[in-house]
Amino acid sequence: MLQFEELAELMRTRRSIRKYKPDEVPDELLLKAIDLATWAPNGGNRQPWQFWVVKSRDVIGQIADAVDSRSRLMASWPEAQAYPADVERWNRVSSFFRSAPVCIAVMVGGYESLADKLMMARGESDPDARDMLEWRRFGASRIQSIGAAVQNLLLALHQQGLGACWMAGPQQAKGEIEALLGVPPEFEFVALVPVGWPAEERSPGPRKPMDQVVKFVR
Numbered sequence: 019m020l021q022f023e024e025l026a027e028l029m030r031t032r033r034s035i036r037k038y039k040p041d042e043v044p045d046e047l048l049l050k051a052i053d054l055a056t057w058a059p060n061g062g063n064r065q066p067w068q069f070w071v072v073k074s075r076d077v078i079g080q081i082a083d084a085v086d087s088r089s090r091l092m093a094s095w096p097e098a099q100a101y102p103a104d105v106e107r108w109n110r111v112s113s114f115f116r117s118a119p120v121c122i123a124v125m126v127g128g129y130e131s132l133a134d135k136l137m138m139a140r141g142e143s144d145p146d147a148r149d150m151l152e153w154r155r156f157g158a159s160r161i162q163s164i165g166a167a168v169q170n171l172l173l174a175l176h177q178q179g180l181g182a183c184w185m186a187g188p189q190q191a192k193g194e195i196e197a198l199l200g201v202p203p204e205f206e207f208v209a210l211v212p213v214g215w216p217a218e219e220r221s222p223g224p225r226k227p228m229d230q231v232v233k234f235v236r
Contacts, residue, residue, distance in 0.1 A: 031222075035183055047175075050174065052122075052171065055167045060166065064160075069123075070124075078121050087191070089190070123210055124207075137154070181215065185211065186208075188207075
């Protein structure tokens with residue numbers, strides 16, 4: 019079994035990589051990582067995910083254009099004037115994945131637990147059912163399942179020497195991306211993971227001390 023310190027080293031050395039060498043990424047390495055992603059814990063073992071491996075330069079460029087367009091749209095809103103530095107950086111980096119050799123588009127399907135079905139059948143007229151349904155939507159099982167799968171994916175890619183970055187930002191162009199890729203209605207685009215051989219080294223960011231993030235209730 020993997021020793022704790024080996025696992026800790028793998029997890030602590032993973033970085034969000036945004037610059038990549040142009041070298042090809044073999045399909046077999048991507049498939050090995052995706053296989054491990056599918057072993058993530060997930061609600062009801064429904065495994066509500068699909069991983070679309072995009073290698074077409076043209077398609078990656080179109081996705082980046084769609085994200086750029088949405089970024090420029092939001093930057094044009096009067097509300098953006100309150101955050102000039104953040105908006106400038108955001109416009110500059112929101113489509114950095116344009117140069118990635120591979121982009122993995124993560125899709126999620128629907129999932130309703132028994133509790134969800136009961137609360138939806140009960141309806142909005144019952145305040146208890148309404149509150150519980152809203153709470154469950156906030157921490158939706160299918161999104162937690164996808165989060166676990168993407169973390170597995172990132173660690174498996176890192177272990178093979180590949181760099182990757184977990185991107186939620188492209189969701190601002192969700193409609194365009196789903197249309198470009200031809201995503202069927204039973205699935206939704208939820209995250210983009212650009213992948214490539216790293217062309218940068220990044221230092222670890224600071225982590226909050228344990229006494230700020232752990233609370234024991236005995």
